[in-house]
Amino acid sequence: MDAKAPHARKNDLDRFRLRNFIEDLIDTDQLDIRDEAVDLADVAAILQGNDKAVWFRNIGGEGVELTGNVVGGRARLARAFGVPSDQLRQELERRLKLKAEFIELTRETAPVQEVVITGDDIDVTKLPVHLQHGADGAPYISATIDYTIDPETGLTNSGLRRLMLRGPKETGIDLIAPSDLRAIYLKASARGENLPVSFVLGAHPIDMVSATMREPGDELGLVSRLRAAPLPTVKCITNDIRVPADAEYVIEGYLDSAGHVEKEGPYGEYLGYYGVVKKNPVFHITAITHRRDPLFQTATISGSRMDFTDTSNLEALRAELNAWMALKSVVREPVAVYAPVSAGGSMCIRFSMRQRFPGEARSALYTILGSVGPKNAFAVDPDIDIFNDKQMEWAFATRFQPDRDLVIATGVRAVPLDPSLLGAPSGSRAGYDLTWPLDHVNRWDLKIPAPPTYTGKRYDSLEAALRDGPQRFEDLMAALGSRDGREIVRDLYKLRSQGLERDDQGRYFLKC
Numbered sequence: 383m384d385a386k387a388p389h390a391r392k393n394d395l396d397r398f399r400l401r402n403f404i405e406d407l408i409d410t411d412q413l414d415i416r417d418e419a420v421d422l423a424d425v426a427a428i429l430q431g432n433d434k435a436v437w438f439r440n441i442g443g444e445g446v447e448l449t450g451n452v453v454g455g456r457a458r459l460a461r462a463f464g465v466p467s468d469q470l471r472q473e474l475e476r477r478l479k480l481k482a483e484f485i486e487l488t489r490e491t492a493p494v495q496e497v498v499i500t501g502d503d504i505d506v507t508k509l510p511v512h513l514q515h516g517a518d519g520a521p522y523i524s525a526t527i528d529y530t531i532d533p534e535t536g537l538t539n540s541g542l543r544r545l546m547l548r549g550p551k552e553t554g555i556d557l558i559a560p561s562d563l564r565a566i567y568l569k570a571s572a573r574g575e576n577l578p579v580s581f582v583l584g585a586h587p588i589d590m591v592s593a594t595m596r597e598p599g600d601e602l603g604l605v606s607r608l609r610a611a612p613l614p615t616v617k618c619i620t621n622d623i624r625v626p627a628d629a630e631y632v633i634e635g636y637l638d639s640a641g642h643v644e645k646e647g648p649y650g651e652y653l654g655y656y657g658v659v660k661k662n663p664v665f666h667i668t669a670i671t672h673r674r675d676p677l678f679q680t681a682t683i684s685g686s687r688m689d690f691t692d693t694s695n696l697e698a699l700r701a702e703l704n705a706w707m708a709l710k711s712v713v714r715e716p717v718a719v720y721a722p723v724s725a726g727g728s729m730c731i732r733f734s735m736r737q738r739f740p741g742e743a744r745s746a747l748y749t750i751l752g753s754v755g756p757k758n759a760f761a762v763d764p765d766i767d768i769f770n771d772k773q774m775e776w777a778f779a780t781r782f783q784p785d786r787d788l789v790i791a792t793g794v795r796a797v798p799l800d801p802s803l804l805g806a807p808s809g810s811r812a813g814y815d816l817t818w819p820l821d822h823v824n825r826w827d828l829k830i831p832a833p834p835t836y837t838g839k840r841y842d843s844l845e846a847a848l849r850d851g852p853q854r855f856e857d858l859m860a861a862l863g864s865r866d867g868r869e870i871v872r873d874l875y876k877l878r879s880q881g882l883e884r885d886d887q888g889r890y891f892l893k894c
């Protein structure tokens with residue numbers, strides 16, 4: 383399904399509201415509404431493998447509302463940006479060139495601070511947080527976007543990070559993978575300082591896309607640029623961080639300076655397996671603020687249908703954008719790039735390109751493998767539709783010679799959560815060159831056979847056509863306007879005695 387333009391609703395504080403994005407899905411085939419009372423215990427099973435966004439309107443009989451799988455499909459991501467699905471990357475590129483603008487709101491005017499909970503009233507276990515996977519260590523808040531001010535630069539950093547419930551006022555956080563937040567936290571912790579962090583929960587899909595990106599500069603500004611609109615912000619109640627004022631919830635607090643000391647996990651991870659128990663920092667909650675009618679959000683991460691998870695779809699978009707940027711640096715005519723969501727979004731990249739120089743595809747493969755980091759990358763000529771698994775299977779079967787077309791990089795950085803590493807600290811990557819060598823690209827026999835189109839030149843007679851040069855059978859039918867073809871076989875038979883010949887491509891011509 384392609385997008386319709388984002389609704390210009392009431393005022394700007396509602397335009398990027400998650401609840402409105404979900405309500406606008408009601409008339410589409412993208413939303414699964416659950417009006418019946420659903421226990422938190424059953425939420426995971428309803429979300430697992432569901433190709434729609436789900437809106438639970440009565441969680442646990444408390445009447446609390448929860449939505450999940452919001453961006454677990456490209457059609458919904460495209461809808462958020464108001465473009466067709468196949469224009470999503472291009473639209474992101476366009477918006478990244480825009481300038482950030484802000485509208486600073488006060489506590490009185492910021493929707494996300496309509497309700498403020500501080501002190502002894504704070505209890506994160508009152509929020510509708512469910513157990514996502516059978517072996518998870520506890521229920522996780524999973525759709526949380528963190529905003530932090532880097533004390534060294536004064537710039538705001540943002541990412542998506544899950545929080546494991548540990549009690550009314552504290553959670554675990556996963557800060558193992560290299561990230562800007564991890565680096566900022568490690569420095570603060572080394573100085574013996576707590577690091578203030580505010581987690582936004584219940585955000586517009588665009589804000590989630592923004593959080594997955596690692597851009598130099600201020601990442602609050604990135605939200606505005608990707609929205610292509612001024613961003614309403616408000617300062618948090620218990621720290622100086624500014625957050626989008628139109629979110630559903632904010633959980634304010636700080637990461638304990640004590641470091642990676644507390645057990646966090648296990649957790650069903652974004653490659654479709656469990657992440658084990660790790661030592662991680664603790665997050666202490668100092669305030670919870672929310673709208674008067676808040677919509678809680680959960681993100682799908684793991685399971686057997688990676689193509690329907692929020693994480694995979696977000697990761698894939700980021701991977702495609704990064705891969706496209708890298709491709710443009712080495713290839714004159716990149717055509718398309720695709721990160722299959724079923725591979726976790728970032729583990730595999732397919733790209734098509736028009737070759738101009740020998741070795742161009744190979745160089746592109748090395749660049750993609752080196753700079754972006756998927757484990758497998760596939761290069762094809764433009765006649766292959768990289769979004770079509772069947773065409774890719776066929777190209778792999780017929781255009782690839784393992785001893786000639788496989789490039790392997792060893793001892794390189796790997797995704798630690800990739801279980802095939804079997805614990806190794808680094809891994810390997812492979813590039814599959816499915817393009818034809820440049821001197822074979824235009825071979826007539828390597829064109830994909832297609833039904834005849836009869837668009838050749840018209841002639842007065844078969845003989846005139848044959849005297850003009852070699853002709854394929856299709857050309858001869860076009861030459862005479864034939865709608866049958868069998869009469870041409872008979873006439874060609876008669877012309878044998880007059881010097882009819884065929885060249886190496888099977889084309890007919892008259893020798894004299």
Ligand SMILES: Cc1cc2nc3c(=O)[nH]c(=O)nc-3n(C[C@H](O)[C@H](O)[C@H](O)COP(=O)(O)O)c2cc1C
Pocket residue numbers: 524525539540541542543544555556557558559560561562563564593594595596597681692693696697
């Ligand atoms: C739904 C979702 C959940 C994520 N959870 C985590 C997490 O818990 N820990 C982590 O290190 N990265 C997580 N990531 C990846 C980071 O959000 C991502 O790498 C981000 O760009 C890091 O931002 P930063 O480098 O600016 O800090 C998650 C990504 C998604 C899409």
